[in-house]
Amino acid sequence: MSSFEPEQNVGLARLTTIGTGGPARWFARPRTSAELQAALHWAEERQVAVEVIGLGSNVLVHDDGVEALVLRLEGELAAVEIVGSTLSAGGGATNAVCLHRARDADLGGFEFASAIPGTVGGGTRMNAGAYGRDWSDVLIDATVVAADGSRTVGVDGLGLSYRHSNLRPGEVVAHARFALESRPAGEVKAHVAELLAQRKATQPTNRRTFGSVFKNPAHELGAGRMLDDCGLKGYVIGGARISPVHANFIENAGGASSADAIALMAEARSRVHERFGVVLEHEVRFLGPLELPVL
């Protein structure tokens, strides 16, 4: 049907913010809906799993790589348009570009995403959020494409809740629309500056990390506080280190592997379980056959 031919054995470490992990067995950068469809059909015909990577800011890739077709959306699938007070964006559009376009159009409501270094698709998959707001507060709908067709779904259809959506492997967020509100560009800019300053004061913003390691559990203490109470700040395994600034971040302190990060996560989880009786759930998404030991 098409001449789609993916690249092979493409390194993924440089496409992640933590900078670890091996190659994708197959890799492609679809730029249009037609190219995306062709990639999905190619994978379906060969029974190959499909994974999507946005800015790689919440993923940990297995050191031996990923036996899948990994897609990164670009071109039309990363474009941003403002229509009235609606921001309409491809799944590969970065939050930063969305925010700038909204600000330039005197639209606010997306400022909370200023410190989230991801894409529209990654944010939808994760229901990303900060400062008391998340994707579900602004998303109108998302167009989700899979090998068997596409559907446009709203917040309920996506099942968005705390860092969760019901999107399954192989389902690609190709496009999303957000409802914003009229706000002067100067106000948006000032709000963003305030949020970024808050972030800088509490998190390791100048290090290679994948954001929060664990979700906050249903407990009076957050994951970061629990990990801190277990004495984990600054704890090192191989080239990976628990941030001395915020214990729910793992830094690539130089030459880290994904195995180092997993070993740190396992140790951290085990200590929290021992001390608080809580089983922490990881927020970071695994690409490839990574897993944490059962507690």
Ligand SMILES: Cc1cc2nc3c(=O)[nH]c(=O)nc-3n(C[C@H](O)[C@H](O)[C@H](O)COP(=O)(O)OP(=O)(O)OC[C@H]3O[C@@H](n4cnc5c(N)ncnc54)[C@H](O)[C@@H]3O)c2cc1C
């Ligand atoms: C310094 C730092 C700070 C962070 N702060 C926050 C924060 O405050 N709040 C927060 O929620 N997160 C935060 N994160 C985590 C991360 O930025 C978010 O989860 C972000 O939404 C991930 O987007 P991404 O495009 O990088 O997705 P990736 O990390 O590339 O992927 C994450 C998941 O989404 C899937 N995915 C990506 N694109 C698509 C698509 N188009 N269709 C379907 N699935 C897709 C991937 O397969 C994977 O399962 C932070 C990360 C860092 C490094």
